[in-house]
Amino acid sequence: MKLSNTNQRRIILEELRKLKTHPTADELYSIVRERLPQISLGTVYRNLELLSEAGEILKLELSGKQKRFDGDIRHHHHFRCKDCGKVMDVDSSKTVEVDKALDKVSREMKCQGYRLEFIGSCKDCPALN
């Protein structure tokens, strides 16, 4: 199935790439609606799915019940604040050793990848202040 170029898909991708907040589908829906008031939530879900299959974005399966999406497909891990739920990028320079060890184990176990999420409380967490 070939992806055609639609306004909806282009704007969803543009808006996601502007953000560093790893939005859920409904968060991105309300952002995109400012530019496309008619868009439906199903369209957002469908395009996020298609774009992640196409490798243009990442679908993050972190803890919490909603999936989140990331417009930055470079290798990096995430930190999640257990109090406010915010998801932040972990600078990949911090995980060089971790990644080296993970790659080694992955090769040994012949697995295709891994998912890693750090959990803690963010500084100045709005949920605690």
Next chain:
Amino acid sequence: MKLSNTNQRRIILEELRKLKTHPTADELYSIVRERLPQISLGTVYRNLELLSEAGEILKLELSGKQKRFDGDIRHHHHFRCKDCGKVMDVDSSKTVEVDKALDKVSREMKCQGYRLEFIGSCKDCPALN
């Protein structure tokens, strides 16, 4: 809130500890029903939640839409087959280096923990044979 001793809770815990399969709530429900035919799914969910809060079991938030539960609370990671969905333990001797690196980064980032999941295809995967 103090946990009282009920048959239902005891049997849920016993059956979970017998398993190495990291069952979902509904999988454990059908197992427990063989000993307690009257038990309700809500009771299984509630007790799994309470037991994990009490630190007696682990609630696993892996990829996939259903949560899974683990009666083995010792530190270890999991491997998930992306084809059949099965979740297996990773022998913790294999992740000594990984854990060392992870602990270091966790301390540096002042975070409280991490979740790690390996993804791949299991040998002789039933979904592919």
Next chain:
DNA sequence: CAGAATAATAGTAATCATTACTGAAGTGCA
């Protein structure tokens, strides 16, 4: 041990994120 207070239960209803469906509209190639 009784009786009060608390916690848990079965059964059912509600929630809510996500996916599926539908008929109409848009896209892209010959």
Next chain:
DNA sequence: TGCACTTCAGTAATGATTACTATTATTCTG
């Protein structure tokens, strides 16, 4: 332009989980 394919908005359905309720069990206290 015409035709096949894809996507859309809007809505309905799904499915895991949680909440509610009236009843029963467990624990605490005197």
